[in-house]
Amino acid sequence: DFQMTQSPSSLSxxxxxxxxFTCRTSQSISNYLNWYQQKPGKAPKLLIYSASSLQSGVxxxxxxxxxGTDFTLTISSLQREDFATYYCQQSYRTPYSxxxxxxxEI
Amino acid sequence: QVQLQESGPGLVKxxxxxxxxxxxxxxxxxxxxxxxxxxxxxxxxLEWIAIIYHSGTTYYNPSLKSRVTMSVDTSNNQFSLNVxxxxxxxxxxxxxxxxxxxxxxxxxxxxxxxxxxxx
Numbered sequence: 001d002f003q004m005t006q007s008p009s010s011l012s013x014x015x016x017x018x019x020x021f022t023c024r025t026s027q028s029i030s031n032y033l034n035w036y037q038q039k040p041g042k043a044p045k046l047l048i049y050s051a052s053s054l055q056s057g058v059x060x061x062x063x064x065x066x067x068g069t070d071f072t073l074t075i076s077s078l079q080r081e082d083f084a085t086y087y088c089q090q091s092y093r094t095p096y097s098x099x100x101x102x103x104x105e106i
Numbered sequence: 107q108v109q110l111q112e113s114g115p116g117l118v119k120x121x122x123x124x125x126x127x128x129x130x131x132x133x134x135x136x137x138x139x140x141x142x143x144x145x146x147x148x149x150x151x152l153e154w155i156a157i158i159y160h161s162g163t164t165y166y167n168p169s170l171k172s173r174v175t176m177s178v179d180t181s182n183n184q185f186s187l188n189v190x191x192x193x194x195x196x197x198x199x200x201x202x203x204x205x206x207x208x209x210x211x212x213x214x215x216x217x218x219x220x221x222x223x224x225x
Contacts, residue, residue: 001168032209034211034212036152036211036212042217043201043203043215043216043217043218044152044201044212044215045213045215046211046212046213046214049210049211049213055211055213087151087152089152089154089211089212091205091209091210091211092209094154094157094165094166094167095154095165095166095167095168095169096154096157097154098144098151098152098153098154099151100151101151101152
C-alpha cells in the first residue's frame with residue numbers, strides 16, 4: 001500500500017495569511033493526487049484533483065502543485081470559512097489511501 | 107445534480123453484519139462511473155473501503171477485503187456495502203461517493219451515516 005504523510009498535523013494561522021500544506025507519498029504516484037476539505041460534521045469536499053486541477057466552484061485562492069512523491073496545497077489568502085481539516089488522497093493504485101489530515105485553526 | 111444518500115441501521119451488534127445502501131439521484135448508475143465507500147472513525151482520518159464499477163467490477167481495501175462486499179443494483183439506482191463479523195473498530199461514519207473514472211477523485215459525497223457497533 002501507498003503511505004501518505006501530511007505535514008504539519010495542525011497549523012494555526014490568521015485571516016489573510018498564505019498557508020501551504022504538504023503531502024508526501026511512499027512511492028511515486030505521478031499526479032494522481034487529490035485534496036479535500038472537511039468541516040466538522042460534514043462530508044469531505046473535493047478541492048483539487050490530479051495534483052493541480054481546481055474543482056469547479058472552488059475559489060481560485062486554492063491551488064495545488066507537485067508530482068511524483070511530493071505535493072503541496074496552498075491557500076493564497078485565508079478566509080474565515082477555510083478553517084477546516086485538509087486531506088490528501090492518492091488515486092494511483094488501490095487502495096486509494098488518504099493522508100492523516102492537517103487541521104487548520106485560527 | 108447528482109446526490110447520494112446513505113441508509114442503514116445505526117446500531118449493529120458485534121460479530122454481526124453491517125449493511126448500508128447508497129441511493130443515487132440525478133444520475134443513472136447504469137450509465138457508468140465508479141461508486142465507492144469511505145469511512146471515518148470519530149476524531150480520526152478517512153479510510154478508503156472499496157469501489158465498484160457499474161458493471162460490478164470491484165476493488166477492495168486489502169485490510170478489509172475478507173469481510174467486505176460491494177454490490178450495485180441498477181434497477182433501483184443504488185449500491186450497497188456489507189461488512190461481516192464487525193467489532194467496535196468498525197464503528198464509524200460511513201460515506202458513499204462517486205468517482206467519474208478509475209484513478210479519479212471522489213465527488214460528490216453523501217452526507218454520511220453513523221454506524222455504531224455495540225451489544
